[in-house]
Amino acid sequence: MAGIAAFGGYVPRYRLGAATDGWNSRAERAVANFDEDSVSMAVAAGLDCLAGRDRGLIDGLLFATTTPPYAEKGCASIIATALDLRRDIFTADITDVLRAGTTALKQALDSVAAGSARQVLVIASDNRQGAPRGEAERNSGDGAAAFIISRDDVIAEHEGHYNITENMMDVWRSAGDPFVRSWEDRFAIEEGLERILGDAVAGYMERQGISARDVGKLALYAPDGRRHTQLARQLGFAPEQVQDGMFGRLGNTGTAFVPMLLAAALEDAAPGQLVVAASYGDGSDVIGFRAAAHPGNGQGSHGVSGYLNSGRALDSYETYARWRDVWVTDAASRRPQAQSPSVSALWREGDRNIRFYGASCNQCGFVQYPPQRVCVKCQARDDSTPLRLSDRPGRVFTYSMDYLAGTTDTPLVIAVVDFDGGGRALCMVTDRELDEIKIGLPVEMSFRKLRVVNGIHNYYWKAIPRRAAD
Amino acid sequence: MSGIKDRVAIIGMGCTKFGERWDASSADLMVEAAYEAYEDAGIEGKDIQAAWLGTVASFRTGQPLADALKLDYIPISRVENACATATDAFRNACYAVAAGVYDIVLALGVEKLKDSGFSGLAVPEAPGADVNPPVPPPSQFALAATRYFHEYGIPFDEGKRTLAQIASKNHHNGTMSPKAHFQREVSAEQVANAPMVAWPLGLFDCCGVSDGAAAAIITTPEIAKTFRDDYILVKGLGLSVGAFGIMRNDWDFTHFPESVRASQSAYQEAGISDPRREIDLAMVHDCFTITELIIYEDLGFSPRGQASADVAAGTFTLEGDLPVNTDGGLKCFGHPIGASGIRMIYEVYKQLQGNAGPRQLQKADLGLTHNLGGRPGSFTCSVALFGTRE
Numbered sequence: 001m002a003g004i005a006a007f008g009g010y011v012p013r014y015r016l017g018a019a020t021d022g023w024n025s026r027a028e029r030a031v032a033n034f035d036e037d038s039v040s041m042a043v044a045a046g047l048d049c050l051a052g053r054d055r056g057l058i059d060g061l062l063f064a065t066t067t068p069p070y071a072e073k074g075c076a077s078i079i080a081t082a083l084d085l086r087r088d089i090f091t092a093d094i095t096d097v098l099r100a101g102t103t104a105l106k107q108a109l110d111s112v113a114a115g116s117a118r119q120v121l122v123i124a125s126d127n128r129q130g131a132p133r134g135e136a137e138r139n140s141g142d143g144a145a146a147f148i149i150s151r152d153d154v155i156a157e158h159e160g161h162y163n164i165t166e167n168m169m170d171v172w173r174s175a176g177d178p179f180v181r182s183w184e185d186r187f188a189i190e191e192g193l194e195r196i197l198g199d200a201v202a203g204y205m206e207r208q209g210i211s212a213r214d215v216g217k218l219a220l221y222a223p224d225g226r227r228h229t230q231l232a233r234q235l236g237f238a239p240e241q242v243q244d245g246m247f248g249r250l251g252n253t254g255t256a257f258v259p260m261l262l263a264a265a266l267e268d269a270a271p272g273q274l275v276v277a278a279s280y281g282d283g284s285d286v287i288g289f290r291a292a293a294h295p296g297n298g299q300g301s302h303g304v305s306g307y308l309n310s311g312r313a314l315d316s317y318e319t320y321a322r323w324r325d326v327w328v329t330d331a332a333s334r335r336p337q338a339q340s341p342s343v344s345a346l347w348r349e350g351d352r353n354i355r356f357y358g359a360s361c362n363q364c365g366f367v368q369y370p371p372q373r374v375c376v377k378c379q380a381r382d383d384s385t386p387l388r389l390s391d392r393p394g395r396v397f398t399y400s401m402d403y404l405a406g407t408t409d410t411p412l413v414i415a416v417v418d419f420d421g422g423g424r425a426l427c428m429v430t431d432r433e434l435d436e437i438k439i440g441l442p443v444e445m446s447f448r449k450l451r452v453v454n455g456i457h458n459y460y461w462k463a464i465p466r467r468a469a470d
Numbered sequence: 471m472s473g474i475k476d477r478v479a480i481i482g483m484g485c486t487k488f489g490e491r492w493d494a495s496s497a498d499l500m501v502e503a504a505y506e507a508y509e510d511a512g513i514e515g516k517d518i519q520a521a522w523l524g525t526v527a528s529f530r531t532g533q534p535l536a537d538a539l540k541l542d543y544i545p546i547s548r549v550e551n552a553c554a555t556a557t558d559a560f561r562n563a564c565y566a567v568a569a570g571v572y573d574i575v576l577a578l579g580v581e582k583l584k585d586s587g588f589s590g591l592a593v594p595e596a597p598g599a600d601v602n603p604p605v606p607p608p609s610q611f612a613l614a615a616t617r618y619f620h621e622y623g624i625p626f627d628e629g630k631r632t633l634a635q636i637a638s639k640n641h642h643n644g645t646m647s648p649k650a651h652f653q654r655e656v657s658a659e660q661v662a663n664a665p666m667v668a669w670p671l672g673l674f675d676c677c678g679v680s681d682g683a684a685a686a687i688i689t690t691p692e693i694a695k696t697f698r699d700d701y702i703l704v705k706g707l708g709l710s711v712g713a714f715g716i717m718r719n720d721w722d723f724t725h726f727p728e729s730v731r732a733s734q735s736a737y738q739e740a741g742i743s744d745p746r747r748e749i750d751l752a753m754v755h756d757c758f759t760i761t762e763l764i765i766y767e768d769l770g771f772s773p774r775g776q777a778s779a780d781v782a783a784g785t786f787t788l789e790g791d792l793p794v795n796t797d798g799g800l801k802c803f804g805h806p807i808g809a810s811g812i813r814m815i816y817e818v819y820k821q822l823q824g825n826a827g828p829r830q831l832q833k834a835d836l837g838l839t840h841n842l843g844g845r846p847g848s849f850t851c852s853v854a855l856f857g858t859r860e
Contacts, residue, residue, distance in 0.1 A: 339597065339600075340597075341597075341598070341599055341600040341601075342598055342599065345600075348599075349601075353601050368717045369717065372717070376713075376714050376717045376718055397719070398613045398616045398617035398620070398723050399613065399616055400608075400609040400612030400613050400615075400668045400669055400670075400671075401612075401669035402605070402606060402612070402667075402668040402669075403665075403666050403668065403669075404606055404608065404667055405604045405605070405609065407604070411666070411668075412603075412604070414603055414605055414613065416716055416723070423719070424717055424718070424719040425716075426602070426603055426716050427603060428603045439616070439617070439620050450601060453600075458599075458600060
């Protein structure tokens with residue numbers, strides 16, 4: 001029987017909240033750094049989900065988002081490469097609607113149940129943008145969740161689903177629109193959210209022959225905390241049955257929202273508990289999972305809650321506005337114009353740049369990044385073994401803080417990183433507070449977007465201070 | 471292997487005013503430097519049998535030198551070797567003369583940097599994946615400064631003070647160099663308190679970005695005697711190119727092996743065993759103050775970890791045991807990249823001839839120049855030694 005074999009989450013490090021100068025809300029929300037987007041956050045959640053697992057068993061990757069960086073060019077292929085998955089897998093981007101995350105889960109469950117794949121990785125990730133100072137900006141959050149859907153060794157077994165498709169113009173963003181738009185609130189809530197989600201949850205329970213009290217946890221979509229409480233009550237669920245929406249801490253993470261609630265629910269699920277995920281957007285997907293005897297996740301993963309608990313307040317709304325290109329500052333125009341990356345070079349260097357492979361010399365064992373034809377230590381020619389460094393922890397050997405390098409977060413922290421077990425690389429450091437930078441600082445690698453030139457989103461790995469709970 | 475010692479001589483040199491030469495094109499700069507060298511040597515352009523043009527960012531070929539000086543139909547090669555470009559153009563010219571192929575040759579370095587519209591160093595790079603961290607030169611050397619302070623347990627304020635003394639010394643020397651880009655005193659306090667550029671390096675820890683050109687006329691010692699008595703002899707030429715990038719995690723970032731190797735091969739050629747005592751003056755690549763500090767140790771002027779003490783003792787001032795960057799260095803004379811190496815040779819040449827004006831040293835018989843191009847782990851370093859006639 002198909003189900004969830006592992007799950008992971010990702011919440012960016014920074015929060016807009018009470019400690020953020022110029023933020024006009026008491027509620028906190030997670031905000032992606034300037035170098036993060038749906039793809040980079042998907043990689044982070046994927047790494048969290050894959051921690052300690054055999055990546056070679058993954059037969060497919062489904063990526064759900066409403067904020068893909070490309071209109072034409074796959075994102076799942078970038079994510080699959082960064083996650084160092086096999087080449088002979090199927091991938092798809094499932095986009096454009098807030099319930100794409102649960103749709104991807106259902107597609108994966110169907111593939112696994114049909115026997116066309118053993119394990120499918122599903123990742124939902126979003127960083128939607130609300131107009132400055134508007135409600136959507138206040139209530140939104142950025143984040144991602146990932147699941148391995150598998151036939152064997154599941155920690156939560158698939159237990160039925162119910163779907164509604166209904167063409168509904170309550171929230172939308174046209175191609176090229178930077179910000180989310182919506183129709184009058186009362187219409188959107190009453191005729192959209194409450195009616196459709198109500199029908200969907202009721203439809204699921206009827207199909208399964210259960211009532212509300214049989215549900216252990218409900219991972220329920222809602223645009224904000226008030227609506228979440230109200231909707232759960234209307235549907236007949238007691239507060240303790242409803243998975244905490246993390247409103248006022250995380251924010252509504254769009255496509256990733258219900259998957260993140262599902263992952264958070266699985267972190268704490270009791271054996272045998274029924275967890276029901278109910279998403280919303282042009283209809284609704286409702287999917288049930290029954291927690292196995294030992295429902296917890298494997299070692300080495302932060303999970304949604306681990307990442308949520310290791311946040312830092314962003315200093316000011318001005319910084320956020322700069323990150324999101326709402327304000328275009330002079331600093332960005334001081335450097336000479338960047339030239340387009342060479343696509344042939346990007347292709348040729350995929351293993352070192354996107355998979356972040358170094359190499360270990362077969363003669364002397366010296367680990368080097370990037371891989372060299374001639375060993376940097378013993379000069380042996382063409383005799384090394386690729387070695388993935390993206391999930392290796394490291395430490396700062398030396399660093400500088402550059403005020404002229406032309407980055408969004410001046411100063412740019414540049415560090416020489418020594419990886420545990422060998423290998424040294426010159427890295428940009430991101431998600432950093434200047435007062436924490438020191439020689440010996442423990443760091444880990446994070447997949448980030450360097451820049452967009454010529455319409456090419458150029459991704460690479462940066463070092464970040466390790467995300468233990470701050 | 472007979473080496474280069476005493477096999478070639480400089481009979482004439484020229485150097486333009488360095489700085490923001492809004493008034494001058496690269497051709498103007500080449501004419502200025504070359505004609506000063508012609509007049510100093512007492513030759514004409516038609517006497518030059520071959521030429522080497524050093525430039526990093528201004529030209530791709532040797533042709534612009536022919537165009538500017540109307541050197542019709544002689545062989546000209548363009549040399550590019552990062553910040554060691556000019557010295558390497560000079561080095562190639564020396565070897566051609568030593569090989570007996572030519573009698574009189576020209577080595578000229580030029581750079582026109584200030585037409586980029588950007589106040590930092592803007593050198594276009596070949597197309598690539600463009601994923602490497604943007605590490606402008608200040609940060610490359612800041613990496614070394616951070617580690618140097620850490621390795622020797624130097625508190626931040628103390629380290630900044632030592633670096634500030636180096637900048638202040640070079641500014642002082644620059645006030646006596648009419649051709650220098652910057653010619654004003656800057657106190658150690660001003661240096662230490664200047665705005666950060668790449669922590670821990672501040673504005674005054676960085677050298678200037680300048681336009682300029684410098685030229686040398688090279689011949690054999692035998693021919694040199696027919697031109698002048700005070701020609702200057704080449705005593706040694708070392709060049710070392712690093713191979714390991716920053717990939718070797720057993721490298722400490724507090725010394726630059728390329729400087730050690732290049733200086734040792736030049737010392738060996740020249741027969742120098744105790745550089746601190748034997749060398750009278752040195753023009754070194756003070757692109758940043760930390761670079762000059764580390765160079766003191768790499769070239770054997772100070773024991774490892776002891777350069778700060780020598781700075782405090784005034785060892786490298788005009789009055790010290792081993793004056794360094796007597797003309798203001800890259801810091802104040804300026805750094806038109808492809809010209810700097812020959813500018814350094816120009817200062818050594820003038821000092822050895824006793825023509826260095828108010829900054830003239832009492833004893834100047836053996837001088838050194840040193841260039842360091844590239845970045846930590848991947849330097850191209852040239853060291854050259856010059857002496858007076860026996």
